């Protein structure tokens with residue numbers, strides 16, 4: 032456990048949320064890898080966040096933010112300092128408020144719930160989110176999406192706390208690019224205001240979502256832990272095709288394997304370490320670069336100590 036994790040800090044932080052000490056990050060990530068975080072807090076409400084970041088700042092405790100943990104590879108040696116988990120939990124699933132086509136949604140709400148409730152309200156425009164795991168905050172930060180659309184298409188503005196605990200609302204103007212958002216370093220997204228459209232026929236939206244989920248089930252290796260597509264698509268290329276054509280379908284390092292179903296996925300076959308995944312990512316990059324002179328940029332994020 033790191034030296035930042037003193038009893039005083041633990042005692043102070045635990046007033047503001049559910050606090051875990053020395054907790055394996057594998058239980059908070061869809062890849063199911065990652066060593067222990069010194070401390071992990073699930074804030075009891077958005078209003079406790081400025082207190083949490085202030086304690087962290089005053090005690091020189093490094094802060095790492097996660098949402099649903101579906102785009103992350105956490106190092107085998109874990110994370111020093113404090114992880115702030117802005118994910119849904121049984122006690123607190125976050126709030127969604129509908130007002131016409133405007134939806135104000137907490138960062139911790141899952142995309143699945145957002146889509147389901149938007150359909151119930153007769154709305155459309157969020158279908159692209161169907162089947163993407165994790166929460167709204169992580170979706171905003173990653174500008175997650177598919178060829179059908181991305182978060183940037185529906186966000187009006189985002190409310191976040193900056194690293195020094197100041198509440199800030201940022202409009203969606205040049206905030207997003209491909210799988211990227213430009214919020215200030217260390218900002219914690221607490222909610223997003225989205226603009227959807229009235230569905231011409233809500234049954235059609237429901238059926239579209241069903242079809243997307245069916246297709247994803249056929250195309251993605253959902254039986255194994257993963258973090259979705261590993262690499263962004265380079266201009267004019269599909270990463271899965273480059274990896275496939277490089278002969279890497281099914282290639283493994285330790286417990287990490289290039290999925291046979293979708294070659295831009297790496298799956299954890301059961302006992303993968305974060306290092307196995309990292310080495311496999313590097314091997315794919317080297318191979319594709321050697322063969323095609325193309326750099327593959329990871330979409331998944333590596334955090335913590337490897």
Ligand SMILES: Cc1cc2nc3c(=O)[nH]c(=O)nc-3n(C[C@H](O)[C@H](O)[C@H](O)COP(=O)(O)OP(=O)(O)OC[C@H]3O[C@@H](n4cnc5c(N)ncnc54)[C@H](O)[C@@H]3O)c2cc1C
Nearest residue numbers: 098099100101102117165166168169170172175176220259
């Ligand atoms: C099976 C599978 C399929 C997937 N399919 C897709 C897909 O089709 N399209 C796609 O874009 N992605 C896809 N992904 C990747 C992933 O689900 C998305 O990137 C998702 O939006 C990440 O959300 P999360 O809540 O899990 O974020 P996390 O993985 O927890 O975090 C991602 C990043 O966001 C930051 N973050 C999270 N929450 C906050 C917050 N509240 N405030 C500030 N920073 C925050 C973290 O620091 C981190 O840098 C897939 C993943 C899996 C496992």
